Amino acid sequence: MATIDSAPAPASAGRLRVAVPSVAERVAQELRRQLAEGTLIPGARLTESTIAEDLGVSRNTVREAFAELASERLVVRHPNRGVFVASLGAEDIHDVYTVRRFIEVSAMRGGGSPEDVAAVRAAVEEGKRAAAAGDDEAGGTANQHFHGAIVAMARSPRLNTVMAQVLAEMRLFFHKATADALFYQRYLPDNEAICEALEAGELDRAADLLLAYLDRSEDNLAAVHGE
Amino acid sequence: MATIDSAPAPASAGRLRVAVPSVAERVAQELRRQLAEGTLIPGARLTESTIAEDLGVSRNTVREAFAELASERLVVRHPNRGVFVASLGAEDIHDVYTVRRFIEVSAMRGGGSPEDVAAVRAAVEEGKRAAAAGDDEAGGTANQHFHGAIVAMARSPRLNTVMAQVLAEMRLFFHKATADALFYQRYLPDNEAICEALEAGELDRAADLLLAYLDRSEDNLAAVHGE
DNA sequence: ATCGAAGGATTGTTGAACAATCCGTAGATT
DNA sequence: AATCTACGGATTGTTCAACAATCCTTCGAT
Numbered sequence A, B: 001m002a003t004i005d006s007a008p009a010p011a012s013a014g015r016l017r018v019a020v021p022s023v024a025e026r027v028a029q030e031l032r033r034q035l036a037e038g039t040l041i042p043g044a045r046l047t048e049s050t051i052a053e054d055l056g057v058s059r060n061t062v063r064e065a066f067a068e069l070a071s072e073r074l075v076v077r078h079p080n081r082g083v084f085v086a087s088l089g090a091e092d093i094h095d096v097y098t099v100r101r102f103i104e105v106s107a108m109r110g111g112g113s114p115e116d117v118a119a120v121r122a123a124v125e126e127g128k129r130a131a132a133a134g135d136d137e138a139g140g141t142a143n144q145h146f147h148g149a150i151v152a153m154a155r156s157p158r159l160n161t162v163m164a165q166v167l168a169e170m171r172l173f174f175h176k177a178t179a180d181a182l183f184y185q186r187y188l189p190d191n192e193a194i195c196e197a198l199e200a201g202e203l204d205r206a207a208d209l210l211l212a213y214l215d216r217s218e219d220n221l222a223a224v225h226g227e
Numbered sequence C: 001a002t003c004g005a006a007g008g009a010t011t012g013t014t015g016a017a018c019a020a021t022c023c024g025t026a027g028a029t030t
Numbered sequence D: 001a002a003t004c005t006a007c008g009g010a011t012t013g014t015t016c017a018a019c020a021a022t023c024c025t026t027c028g029a030t
Helices: A023-037 A048-055 A059-071 A090-110 A114-133 A136-152 A157-177 A185-199 A203-226 B023-037 B048-055 B059-071 B090-110 B114-133 B136-152 B157-177 B185-199 B203-226
Strands: A075-078 A082-085 B075-078 B082-085
Touching: A023 A048, A023 A059, A023 A157, A048 A059, A059 A075, A059 A082, A059 B059, A090 A136, A090 A157, A090 A203, A090 B090, A090 B157, A114 A136, A114 A185, A136 A157, A136 A185, A157 B090, A157 B157, A185 A203, B023 B048, B023 B059, B023 B157, B048 B059, B059 B075, B059 B082, B090 B136, B090 B157, B090 B203, B114 B136, B114 B185, B136 B157, B136 B185, B185 B203
Parallel strands: none
Antiparallel strands: A075 A082, B075 B082
């Protein structure tokens, strides 16, 4: 399949160091892409030699990429058996939402700078445009931007990392749920209301709305899972 | 230096599968130990070949261990330059405490089952014993158990993981601070008060006390850092 | 003193090899 | 027929050796 030689060759001209990511990093990136895109479905097995050949890299390099993805919980290692695309069970969904409740709600109560709030607003508008265009994929992305922007208000690199990983895990799961075209649109009014409360400086109310949203979202997802 | 063949040989008798950790995992564990113990000081460089020889494993295996430690932020990778023991700057300390405020305080407001509360109490008593014995190392460990137990009340594997990583990062930094023998003892009364509020079911008060403790602790640590 | 060109050392990556482990299947046993 | 055991194939875990790419230092020239 597609090779990973995407980065422009370190050709002649530019003397500006661009920090080309390592091969292992590019492999991880490519796998992340396929994971998010849904090419690799949860539970699928990833064979080292196959991927190594497909991407034209060594098995050892694939192995390093696996280690990275495993640390992000996107794949699971079964010793001596191989790595598999992570599949979230009911407990995992609940746990992910627990993390989100902890982090997002606290971030909301802390508020953010005007630029941070503007970023939240921008994500809401992005969602509206996606809905208008009927683009579900973009709608999901916008929703993740919305929640990412909320956490970003805390300006904490570590919290941002945690949140990014959790959102990546959710994206992995959503390929079952997104069959419902209205899944994201349903939450647009919530995002709008939360954002307005935030812009008005009513942080506690915004946090309460966000909490209610998360609870409802979890229930919906659990229902989809149970079907 | 010391080899890593610690696990009892997969001898004859036992048919019970014990899941021997992989070599890479044992290397990571050994490095974690040295990191926590202070043998490896922040900023120190870890040369692949040296460690490979010292532990009697291959360079590739060391590399896998590095990847794991890097994902835990215990070491930092500088591309083409090597990996270094992470050293926390002022921003990092603040960030770590931000994470702790988010997670610990929320967990406290959520409360926990009687067993979970008992675990918190046990950590407090552990700290008292360590103080009585004048054992600073044990005091630090007890303190980490205390805060770990608070987060454990949320019964969230992912939050526990995040907290464990943050505590590991702090341990890395504390080797400067622990010169002050009273560093941990100073916080014993706080832990006691927080625990009592928790046991009394006064979650909000316990959370407020915890928050105040975290703020004070951060200030102290920042002061130590600045000296 | 500044700059640039070797030189050496270390990382990044590859390829091949082998041991260890797992899985499925075919036979043997009851 | 069902269960157990042994075997074989496939994949992972780990090692080793090599080489390219990159960085740091030193040396020398300007």
